[in-house]
Amino acid sequence: MAGAIVSTRTGQAPEPAKIAVSHVTKTFTLGRDRFVALDDVSLDIADNEFVTVVGPSGCGKSTLLNILAGLEEPTAGSALVDGAPVAGPGPDRGVIFQQYALFPWLSVRKNVEFGLKIAGMPRARRRERADHFIDVVGLTEFADVLPKALSGGMRQRCAIARAYAVNPSILLMDEPFGALDALSRVKLQGQLLEAWGRERRTVLFITHDVDEAVFLANRVIVMAARPGRIFDVIDVDLPHPRTEQVRLSPRFTALRNRVWNSVYHHEHGGDPTPPPTAD
Numbered sequence: 001m002a003g004a005i006v007s008t009r010t011g012q013a014p015e016p017a018k019i020a021v022s023h024v025t026k027t028f029t030l031g032r033d034r035f036v037a038l039d040d041v042s043l044d045i046a047d048n049e050f051v052t053v054v055g056p057s058g059c060g061k062s063t064l065l066n067i068l069a070g071l072e073e074p075t076a077g078s079a080l081v082d083g084a085p086v087a088g089p090g091p092d093r094g095v096i097f098q099q100y101a102l103f104p105w106l107s108v109r110k111n112v113e114f115g116l117k118i119a120g121m122p123r124a125r126r127r128e129r130a131d132h133f134i135d136v137v138g139l140t141e142f143a144d145v146l147p148k149a150l151s152g153g154m155r156q157r158c159a160i161a162r163a164y165a166v167n168p169s170i171l172l173m174d175e176p177f178g179a180l181d182a183l184s185r186v187k188l189q190g191q192l193l194e195a196w197g198r199e200r201r202t203v204l205f206i207t208h209d210v211d212e213a214v215f216l217a218n219r220v221i222v223m224a225a226r227p228g229r230i231f232d233v234i235d236v237d238l239p240h241p242r243t244e245q246v247r248l249s250p251r252f253t254a255l256r257n258r259v260w261n262s263v264y265h266h267e268h269g270g271d272p273t274p275p276p277t278a279d
Helices: 061-069 108-118 123-136 152-165 182-199 210-216 250-267
Strands: 015-030 033-046 050-054 076-081 093-096 170-174 202-206 219-224 229-235
Touching (some): 015 061, 033 061, 033 202, 061 093, 061 202, 210 250
Antiparallel strands (some): 015 033, 219 229
């Protein structure tokens, strides 16, 4: 039940939900047709938890993120952040999409400073803060470079630094590494986890990549399509830091297979009851 006490890590005391989604349904009207993007979705996410969402196209992953970002309103149900209804975008939520959306005429530093400038932060303070988060994502030597001179992975790191700089308590990430090559993607996964470990934010991360979903998460949410709904929830008990040794471990393989089987099971007409957890 949304708003309930949740605990996702063994040995920790329960804590209030940072994000509480309760019986959310979202429908769209396309001409004479009515399309159900989300059907009765409920989900609690704890403070500082890293949750990934995976599922087929059309399962409502991005719609769920857009509702939490305040870019869409649910047709029914509620979405709460810190106990308050989501009522449009807000500085407590940083949103990062697959497209970098950087200002091409501004340097890395100026891009990261942009939100701070809008907020009225003094120049010296915003430069100090921008430089801190540029360092967090490993772009210090590129602080004065324009985005056109950066690789795709570096541009996405700049977007992440810009989101961190305005100090949101929640990061909403919609396939941010989807357009990158495999090596850049793996590197950014590690850097994102390193930044999360240092800065601690609540993260909801959407991906199509099962390996990525398992490697990053404390929990993986598997969604099903037609209509979009939560099909399975898998706790990820892998240790931190998430190294390449972790990625190659038998436990990672078991969890990866567990998530893959859940996604595949639904896509190929399986029973709506999730398959048993692999141990």
